[in-house]
Amino acid sequence: MSAVLPARFVHNVTGNWGHAGRAWLAELPGLVVALAREWDLTVGPAYPLSFNWVAPVRRADGSAAVLKLGLAEAGHLAAEATALAFFDGRAAARLLACDDERGALLIERLEPGTTLRTLVRHHDDRATAVLIDLMRRLHRPAPAGLVLKDLAARTADFAAYLDRSPGDAPLPRRLVTQAMHLYGDLCASAEARVVLHGDLHHENVLAAGREPWLAIDPHGVVGDPAAEIGPVLYNPLDGDEPTLSLLMPRVEQFADGLGVATARVVAWGFVQAVLSEVWDAEGGGTTPGRALQVALALRPLLR
Numbered sequence: 001m002s003a004v005l006p007a008r009f010v011h012n013v014t015g016n017w018g019h020a021g022r023a024w025l026a027e028l029p030g031l032v033v034a035l036a037r038e039w040d041l042t043v044g045p046a047y048p049l050s051f052n053w054v055a056p057v058r059r060a061d062g063s064a065a066v067l068k069l070g071l072a073e074a075g076h077l078a079a080e081a082t083a084l085a086f087f088d089g090r091a092a093a094r095l096l097a098c099d100d101e102r103g104a105l106l107i108e109r110l111e112p113g114t115t116l117r118t119l120v121r122h123h124d125d126r127a128t129a130v131l132i133d134l135m136r137r138l139h140r141p142a143p144a145g146l147v148l149k150d151l152a153a154r155t156a157d158f159a160a161y162l163d164r165s166p167g168d169a170p171l172p173r174r175l176v177t178q179a180m181h182l183y184g185d186l187c188a189s190a191e192a193r194v195v196l197h198g199d200l201h202h203e204n205v206l207a208a209g210r211e212p213w214l215a216i217d218p219h220g221v222v223g224d225p226a227a228e229i230g231p232v233l234y235n236p237l238d239g240d241e242p243t244l245s246l247l248m249p250r251v252e253q254f255a256d257g258l259g260v261a262t263a264r265v266v267a268w269g270f271v272q273a274v275l276s277e278v279w280d281a282e283g284g285g286t287t288p289g290r291a292l293q294v295a296l297a298l299r300p301l302l303r
Contacts, residue, residue, distance in 0.1 A: 009049035015284040016051065017071055024071045024103075028053055031069060035104055039097060041067060052077070056109060064109040065096055072103030076219070081105055082148055083220030086195055091137040092215040093208075110214055116205040120241045127202060128250055130213050131232055132257035134205065138215065139194040139225045148195065151223025152187040154275060155180060161278045170286050171277055175295065179274035182302070186267055190224035200228050201235035226260045230272025234294040237276075243290055244297055263303055270298040 005025060013021040032053070036043050040060040047054045052070040059065055070077040077100075084095035084107065097106040119127040142148065158180035167173065197204070198219030208214040233250055234243065251269065255262040273295035277288050 006049055009051075009053075012051050012283065013071070016282070017074060020073060021071060028069065031102060031104070032067075035067065035069075035099070035102070039067075039106060041065070041106075043067060057106070059096075064111065066093075066107045066109045068105040068107060070103045072101060074103075077103045077105055079148055079220035080218055082146065083195060083197070083218040086140075086142075086146060086220075087138060087215075087218070091134045091211075092197070092218065093206075107216070110206040110208040110216065112207050114207045115203045116207075116213060117202040117236055117241075120202055120236065120246070124246050125249070125253060128232070128253045129257070130205065131200065131202075132254065134197075134200065134213065134215055135225065135228050135258065138197055138200075139228070141193065142195050142222045146195070146222075148220050148222050150187075151196065151198075151221045151227055152184065154221075155184050155187070157275060157278055157282070158183065161281060165281070170281050170288055171274070171292070175299070176274060176278065178299075179271045179295070182267060183271040183275070186227070186264070186271065187223060190226075192225055193222055194225050196221050196223055196225070196228050198228075199231055201231040203236065224268075226258070226264050226268050227272065229254045229258070229260070229265055230268045231276070233269040233298075234273045234276060234291040237290050244293060247294060247297055263301075266298050266301045270295050270302060273298070 010025060013025055017024070032043060035041070036057070041057040044056040047056070052068055054066060054068045057065050057067045068077065081095055081098040081100065084092060088094070093110055094108040095105065096108060098104065116127050116130055158176055161176055162173065162180070165171070165173070197215055198221040199217060200215060204217045205213050205215050232254070233247060236243065251262060251265050254260065255265045273291040276291040277295070280289070
């Protein structure tokens with residue numbers, strides 16, 4: 001791997017994990033070498049990096065895979081590995097190997113790998129139909145002993161934000177408080193609890209060979225199936241796709257396709273959009289983005 005890591009990647013890692021993040025970045029080159037040797041991999045140039053180090057690799061048998069590394073103590077990749085193992089290739093990429101102690105995953109490489117985002121501008125209804133199908137297939141009750149956090153645990157992220165930010169910057173305090181209370185109510189009133197992807201949206205669904213579309217990068221949580229809809233409503237987060245004009249058609253299509261009350265889809269969309277901005281602020285973001293626009297558009301529709 002290159003000795004020079006992208007500045008944005010370094011900023012994201014250190015902004016979220018401070019000294020532990022800096023220590024992990026220093027160890028990263030040696031970790032890549034060690035895992036390539038132990039798992040018999042030929043490692044290619046890294047993909048564009050955000051919070052984890054990810055690169056295409058070739059296994060000893062010639063098959064294509066993806067090596068993904070992250071800060072082990074953060075626990076994110078351990079949850080991802082648990083979710084991928086539970087999905088077992090059903091509507092998602094397969095987990096090929098993992099090392100929780102070192103925060104390492106070896107995952108099936110999906111090719112051609114174009115994202116579902118390619119359908120948003122001209123065929124958003126088709127993209128939504130793909131997501132509805134994936135949700136139906138991913139969502140199954142968690143078996144006894146499956147170690148994944150409950151969705152309700154994320155309520156603490158709202159509370160932590162409110163403790164850190166006494167004013168209305170970067171987010172209106174009343175908005176965050178409203179979302180926190182509604183989030184708790186939605187979790188408490190769930191009629192079913194299933195294993196969720198936890199971050200299912202257009203850029204986490206790739207075109208594949210063994211199936212037309214498969215999910216990647218699950219957060220891995222357990223909770224209300226309707227919560228899965230939230231991230232779709234405010235994505236894509238960047239670019240010039242007409243997300244706000246697509247908002248209500250998406251809400252209605254999800255409500256019809258999944259048999260969820262429209263009011264509950266709206267509510268989950270609102271709280272998840274606010275939570276996305278809370279997470280961005282936690283990572284050092286100071287300018288709210290598209291998720292806040294979606295939250296404000298959905299807020300008058302709450303009931």
